[in-house]
Amino acid sequence: NFPKLFQPIKLGTMEVPNRFVVPAMGTNLANPDGTISEDLIAYWETRAKGGWGLLTVEVTAVDSLGKAIPNQPGLWDDQFIEGFSNLAKAVKKHDAKIAVQLHHAGRQTTSTTIGDQPVAPSPLKCPICNEIPRELSREEIYALIDSYATAAYRAKMAGIDAVEIHGAHGYLIAQFMSPHSNKRVDEFGGTFENRMRFPKEIAKNIRRKVGSGFPVIFRLSADERVADGLTVQESRAAAKIMEQAGVDAIHVSKGVYETMQYIVAPSDVGPGYILPDAGEIKKSTNLPVIGVGRINTPYMADDAITRNQADLLSWGRQSLTDPELPNKLASGKTDEVAPCIACNQGCIGYIFDPDKLQISCLVNPFCGSEREMEINNAPEQKHVVIIGAGPGGLKAAWILAERGHQVTVFESRSKPGGQMELGAFPPGRQEITKFINYYWHMALKNGVTFRFNTEATVQDIVDENPDSIILATGGKPLIPENISGINQEHVVTALDILMGKITPESRVLIIGGGLIGSETADFLAMKGHKVTLCEQEAEIATDIHEAVKYFLIQRLHENQVDIKTGTKIIEIQKDKVIASINGERHELSGHETIVLAAGTVSNNQLGPELSNKVNNIHVIGDASDPRKAIDAIEEGARVALNI
Ligand code: SF4
Numbered sequence: 001n002f003p004k005l006f007q008p009i010k011l012g013t014m015e016v017p018n019r020f021v022v023p024a025m026g027t028n029l030a031n032p033d034g035t036i037s038e039d040l041i042a043y044w045e046t047r048a049k050g051g052w053g054l055l056t057v058e059v060t061a062v063d064s065l066g067k068a069i070p071n072q073p074g075l076w077d078d079q080f081i082e083g084f085s086n087l088a089k090a091v092k093k094h095d096a097k098i099a100v101q102l103h104h105a106g107r108q109t110t111s112t113t114i115g116d117q118p119v120a121p122s123p124l125k126c127p128i129c130n131e132i133p134r135e136l137s138r139e140e141i142y143a144l145i146d147s148y149a150t151a152a153y154r155a156k157m158a159g160i161d162a163v164e165i166h167g168a169h170g171y172l173i174a175q176f177m178s179p180h181s182n183k184r185v186d187e188f189g190g191t192f193e194n195r196m197r198f199p200k201e202i203a204k205n206i207r208r209k210v211g212s213g214f215p216v217i218f219r220l221s222a223d224e225r226v227a228d229g230l231t232v233q234e235s236r237a238a239a240k241i242m243e244q245a246g247v248d249a250i251h252v253s254k255g256v257y258e259t260m261q262y263i264v265a266p267s268d269v270g271p272g273y274i275l276p277d278a279g280e281i282k283k284s285t286n287l288p289v290i291g292v293g294r295i296n297t298p299y300m301a302d303d304a305i306t307r308n309q310a311d312l313l314s315w316g317r318q319s320l321t322d323p324e325l326p327n328k329l330a331s332g333k334t335d336e337v338a339p340c341i342a343c344n345q346g347c348i349g350y351i352f353d354p355d356k357l358q359i360s361c362l363v364n365p366f367c368g369s370e371r372e373m374e375i376n377n378a379p380e381q382k383h384v385v386i387i388g389a390g391p392g393g394l395k396a397a398w399i400l401a402e403r404g405h406q407v408t409v410f411e412s413r414s415k416p417g418g419q420m421e422l423g424a425f426p427p428g429r430q431e432i433t434k435f436i437n438y439y440w441h442m443a444l445k446n447g448v449t450f451r452f453n454t455e456a457t458v459q460d461i462v463d464e465n466p467d468s469i470i471l472a473t474g475g476k477p478l479i480p481e482n483i484s485g486i487n488q489e490h491v492v493t494a495l496d497i498l499m500g501k502i503t504p505e506s507r508v509l510i511i512g513g514g515l516i517g518s519e520t521a522d523f524l525a526m527k528g529h530k531v532t533l534c535e536q537e538a539e540i541a542t543d544i545h546e547a548v549k550y551f552l553i554q555r556l557h558e559n560q561v562d563i564k565t566g567t568k569i570i571e572i573q574k575d576k577v578i579a580s581i582n583g584e585r586h587e588l589s590g591h592e593t594i595v596l597a598a599g600t601v602s603n604n605q606l607g608p609e610l611s612n613k614v615n616n617i618h619v620i621g622d623a624s625d626p627r628k629a630i631d632a633i634e635e636g637a638r639v640a641l642n643i
Contacts (some may be wrong), residue, residue: 002298002329004305011288012215012248014161015310016097018053018379019305020326023251023314024101024219025162026058026069026351027359027368034061034074041090043359044130047319048094051326054312055096056164056217057087059103059171062151063144065114066104066172071358074149077098083632092159099162099217100155106172107133107181108257118593121198141188141198144172148202149209152216154226158463162215165202165247169221169263170256173199177220177238178530180228180256180579192234196241201350203245217290219251219317220241222277225259229251232277236284238517238614243285251290251314252278260348261550264317265294268428268551269344272300281310288354290314295342298329336445338363341431344545345630363435365395365516365634371481373641378403383642385410387456387606390418392621392632393472394439408449410456410466412489416440418474419622420629422498426519427526428551458609458612468616468643470635471607475600475622480511485572486596494520505592506530506537509577511569513540517597524595525559531592534567534579543628564588601624616643619627 006018028038031223043103044055061074063069074080084100091098107120110129119135119140136144143449146532152163167173175181176198182189199218206216220242222235230238239250254274255262265273282289291310294317295301301313318325322338329337346360346367361367366374382405384394389411402405415421417436424432444450454460477487477493496502508524510517512533521533533540533556540563541549556563564581571578576589604623611617618639620630621632 002331003304004302004509005298005313006330009288011162011217013213014097016053017095018051018326019301019312020429021054021312021314022047022052022319023292023316024056024058024166025316025320025347025359026072027067027356028071028351029368030071030073030357032071034064034067034072034076034348035080035081035088036073036366039368039371041087043368044098045090045094046085046370047323048091048096051330052096052319053162053326055091055385057098057100059166060100060101061105062147065116065119066106066109067114067552068103068105068109068171070113070370072183074221075102075154076147078154079563081154084155084160088159097161097613099215100160101164101166101219103166104144104172106175107131110364120172120181121188122181124181124183127315128260130187138186138188143418145201146197147204149205150215153209156210157213160638162217163206164217164219164251165199165206166219167199168219168251168253170224170258170473171201174224174230174256178224178228178230178256180224180226192237196238200241200245203242203247207246212370215248216246217249217251218247219253221253221254221256222274223254223282224256225254225262226256229256230262232280233373235277235280236281239281239287241286243287246540247287249288249290250281251292252281253292253311261547264344264547265342266344266349266428266548266551267431269294271296272304275304275309278304279307282308282310282477288312288378290350292316294342294348298334316360317342320347320359320367321363323364323367326411334575335441339434341435345546345628348547349545353641359632359633362630363438364635365630365637373637375399375641377403378405378643381405382643383408383465384468384470385461385464386622387470388414388418388474389440389452390472390474390621390632391420391436391629392636393418393470394436394471394636395633396620396636396640397448398439398443398446399637400643401443401448403640405643407447408456409443410451410460412453412455414452416450420496422495423519425498426523427555430521434507455605458606458613461606462613466617469610470615470639471604471610471617471619471623472621472632473606473623475626476603477596478601479596480598483511483569484573485616488572488574490574490592491572491594491596494595497595498523499594504595507591508532508593509534509588509591510595511596512599513537513542513563513565514597514599515541518544518556520595520597521561522559525556525561530560532562532564532588534569536568538565542564543562595612595630602626
């Protein structure tokens with residue numbers, strides 16, 4: 001059972017019980033004033049119980065002007081010590097070690113978030129946050145060096161085991177280290193030694209303040225992937241400098257906000273993609289190295305230790321998907337480990353979504369809601385019939401069965417997954433099948449009965465004599481009837497293409513540049529079709545997270561997909577399409593197949609008829625109202641917890 005992963009290891013004076021690390025990831029679960037909330041304690045305690053050796057509390061602001069997200073923990077004042085103390089106590093009940101990541105966003109924040117102009121080494125606009133920061137004065141820099149040390153001291157006072165200095169991902173310290181963002185001409189800019197002065201002085205100052213018996217970790221982006229950014233070669237020297245400055249471990253990440261696709265890489269980027277960088281850093285330092293970057297199997301983690309690329313492994317998003325991963329591996333339940341599919345929808349996507357603003361996970365809807373959502377045994381066993389084995393229906397089935405209910409699922413297709421399974425066909429999306437299979441496996445393991453190839457009728461359902469029914473019949477493609485000529489033979493749906501029902505001719509025009517249209521364009525272009533992608537709005541793929549979108553757009557360009565934004569289709573004729581492009585009439589010709597990807601409408605034919613015959617009907621997911629899979633899954637889970 002992966003003995004290398006369960007070996008204790010020392011970081012400075014701290015013994016970590018195993019090699020499983022939860023890295024710092026923004027959750028937005030702290031209170032708006034920066035104090036630790038009960039939700040955040042529940043989030044971390046769940047992971048401590050799950051067997052993780054080292055937990056790293058997210059981006060904790062050392063200064064109120066350094067917040068990157070609204071509900072971020074802080075340690076810029078003594079008032080924060082009590083909350084961290086409660087958090088430390090909760091985690092330590094389960095033998096885990098807890099570190100706090102000390103953070104300042106620098107220019108990677110907005111004036112809306114901090115209520116003031118962001119600050120940075122140089123007044124260079126962050127291309128993502130889009131604001132020009134104020135250049136820090138020398139006095140302010142020295143004051144910040146003190147702020148890091150005072151924050152570390154407060155963490156120690158609270159009973160936290162260690163601190164991690166966040167020198168990665170383009171935040172303030174990285175902004176000083178990188179010539180990409182540091183154009184200063186004083187002792188903090190110019191030469192490599194000068195650019196390293198800020199992190200070096202922070203580490204030395206922390207050490208002075210907390211003494212020798214308190215571990216300090218340094219996190220850096222070994223390769224920033226931007227022009228003039230830090231490269232692995234320079235980062236090797238940086239690690240050496242930080243070792244001499246007194247840190248106890250190096251945590252090796254990659255990328256800055258502009259290259260977010262390397263911080264939270266989508267499934268287009270292979271698992272373990274930062275481990276080679278960690279291996280390079282390891283060659284230049286005697287300190288333990290923590291590796292990160294789509295570590296999602298114990299085999300890979302074990303291999304990274306064997307190859308001497310890392311001593312501990314951070315399973316960032318994987319720890320959201322499965323907080324019990326180490327315990328499951330230790331007890332041989334490898335088949336029960338929930339896979340992270342690198343979709344970025346719930347984790348990074350929700351953090352910055354103004355309608356959500358707190359962490360979640362597509363595969364694990366309990367993530368971020370640990371206090372509120374808990375699986376308890378049902379007070380009495382009921383028979384629940386679910387129509388539809390899409391992700392929402394599957395999740396509901398599994399939870400209901402785990403709670404002790406008797407569950408039957410009807411599915412018209414021969415296998416589970418619904419439209420989500422079709423989403424696995426476009427390039428880079430194959431990991432979707434892993435989570436569908438996982439849900440199915442867990443449902444079966446808990447005793448759910450599946451009736452595939454069965455189009456359930458009202459009578460079938462009534463004959464089951466159910467106590468409750470969940471209608472998870474999904475959606476169907478929206479046919480935009482206002483487009484003249486829409487019902488011709490050469491007009492098909494994206495679903496027809498992805499299901500393999502129709503093989504289009506070589507030249508294809510797609511109507512709709514959202515997620516489905518863009519991914520269908522990607523799918524067809526990779527197969528050699530000549531594709532024109534038409535979208536009414538000014539941009540395509542607006543419903544996809546930036547990091548995922550990056551590689552998709554890159555491939556669309558590489559495969560010469562003709563992207564036409566601001567394009568409204570008016571009429572489809574046999575040999576051409578009439579469109580209004582930015583208000584001007586155009587004729588688009590030469591496409592043998594027209595593909596509709598204009599959206600989804602609910603598919604809930606059973607609902608109205610059933611409502612007269614049975615009680616306790618719950619309509620979830622697209623069947624209720626078209627929505628993202630992550631929302632349908634959460635809805636399935638919540639319904640299942642309340643039956
Ligand atoms: Fe992984 Fe997607 Fe969950 Fe994020 S939302 S942790 S990427 S499965």
